[in-house]
Amino acid sequence: MSVSLSARNIVKRYGGVVALSDGNLDVKSGEVVALIGANGSGKSTMSKVINGVVVLDGGQLLLDDKPVRFSSPQAARKMGIATVFQELSLVAKMTVADNIWLTREPLKPNGMIDRKVMREQTEALLDLFSGTFKADLRPETIVSDLHPDEKQIVEILKAISLNPRILILDEATASLDSRQVERLFELVRRWKEEGKAIVFVSHRMEEIFRIADRYSVLRNGKTVGQGDIKEITEKDLIQLMTEKEKVFQFTKAIASEETSGLDQQVYLEVENLTTETLRGISLKVKQGELLGIGGLQGQGQRDLLLALFGDIPYHGTVRIKGEVVRFKHPRQAMDKKLALVPGDRAREGLLYIRSILENFLLPSWRKYGFPLKMKLAKRDAMAISERLSLVMSGLMAPVSSLSGGNAQKVVIGKWLLRDPDCYLLDDPTKGVDVNTKAEFYALLTDLSRQGKSILFYSSDDDELIGLCDRVIVLHDGKIRAELKGASLTKENLIAASMGVSNGGEA
Known part of the structure; x- marks a missing residue:
């Protein structure tokens, strides 16, 4: 089952935004290639071009040395390409078996779905992860009743049920525990022996060095490095991911003279905040402070903001101006003068x-x-x-x-x-033009000068460095580093995002 895939000089634009300007990737039978990059580098877009979710605007895809152009995920699947998506593609109200075999159900001679065969095939797939999940994960279980790790397992099995020649694992380990990651890596090694070609997208540097044979690094939509994983270090990879150019500095609100005279008392204090995603977050935000929240997407930034706004349950202690509060509904948070600007308008x-x-x-x-x-x-x-x-x-x-x-x-x-007195911002400038961003930065500066407290998650590292004097970096639901002063650099921010200690306080 020999296979090779080459993505050459790929270009993809979304309106005026260039997601990929010169993306390149090569993968062949029996190897794992790690696709690496910081937020906004183009990793997800490259994956979507390969699996037919988006149509490329320039460049060329070669499958077994022959030009191909996928107009849909179905077209890519017919050519043996399957993807385990970072954002789950499961239908919540359907069963595990129905999700795995959706549109490909085994049929009886009379055209009816053969439920017995479908159940047996599903059980055989679930056996691949046997012992790593709870007993309630069965073919007939409704997906909405599953925990995040179990949903991710179903997503993996859905892709494997296609028996693909090329498998893209897009942050497939993000929701898995250590046992499940070990089992997945055992399976990856087996699939390599079977001749499958595997693209591994991950934010975990330790996993990349464990499972990958080669690497390909994207930065600002361009492939800036490829090679044998044994011939590069973590530090060198991070430097590839980091622009050498000087980061553009925006006005730092809390460094301004206008805020220096404010009473810098603590407005918001969080102790050991825990959710399904967060694992004991503790932080303080002063009046007039713009605290940045960094890290690759999906590391708990959204959970942190939603929990503080009373939109999801949590354990731990939250204080506002020293008073313990426990919001069970956003209305309660609003009454205490909190506001949430969500990431998906x-x-x-x-x-x-x-x-x-x-x-x-x-x-x-x-x-x-x-x-x-x-x-x-x-x-x-x-x-x-x-x-x-x-x-x-x-x-x-x-x-x-x-x-x-x-x-x-x-x-x-x-x-x-x-x-409001406190703004919780979930990547508010994502997908907006440069002029609007500049206006928004001026607004944040003005709000800080008025003494408003701001928690600001951004997927744009330059924004965090330019706007904030202090940034906490989340990785796997924990604060990996607190960067400020001389330690607040692009290299340190990316290193902490990838789970590597490179500066700052943990």
Whole structure:
């Protein structure tokens, strides 16, 4: 089952954003190639080009030395390419067996699904991870009832059920415990012997050196290094991932003269915060401080912000101005003057079929009474839109008529109407244009000067370095490092993101 795949000079654009400008990757039978890069380097886009999720804009894919172009994941699967996705592709309300064999169910001669055969085939797959999960993981188990690690196992088995020639493991170990990772690596070694070609995308440096034969490093959409994993060190890999160019420095809000006179008392204190993802987070945020949260995506940053906003359950202690609080609903957090700007504005931040005005007022209806004081609401909304330089035809226009950057301004503006004391920001500048980013940085600076406390997660390392005087880096649900002063560098931030001690306090 000999196979080879080459991605040469791949280009992929999303509007004005260039995700890949010169991406290259080679993998062949019987080897594991680690695809490595920092946030925004193009790893996920490269994986999606190979598996047909996105269509390339330039460059060439070669399968067994022959040019191919996949228009869909189905087209890639027909050619023997399967992917274990970082973002699970399972259907929550269906069973384990139904998810694994969806659209490929074994049939009886009369065309009906052969449930007995499907169950037997599913059990055979589950046996691959036997002893590493709880007894409730069975063919008939509903996926929504499973723990994250069990869902990841089902995702892996779904890909393996295709008996692929090329397997892409996109952060497949992120949700697995140590026993499950060991079993997966045992299987990877077996698949190598069977002649499968494997692309391994991971944020865990230790795993990369354990399982990979070769490496390919992406930085800002370009492949900047490839070679034998035995011929490179962790430090050299991290340096490849880090731009040598000087990081552009934004205005550092808390370093400004305006904040130096503020009473720098602790506004928010967190002790041993634990969720399904977080493993004992402790931190303090002062009034007027902009605390950065770094690390590769999916390491618990979202859980931290959601827990503080009362949107998911947690264990541990949270204090606001010294008072112990336990929010069980976002409304309680809002009443204590907290605000959350979510990372996915389309699903969590806006009602796209409603007007700009209605979206501005979403968290603030009570403020304008019943019946609604429409004149006052419009006046306040207009004041916020002017403060944010919102480009719109009018407040009654649907929010769907706005550009991405202006829509994000509405997400932020609806909280400005409430004048909160603490902002929880989940990658708020992702997917917006440079001008809007600059305006947002100025807004953060202004809020800090007013004494507002800000927790700011960004997938853009340059933003964290440029905006924050202090950054905590999460890795596998824990604070891997606290970087500040001379230790707050791109190299140290990336090293901590990959689980490598390279500077800063743990």
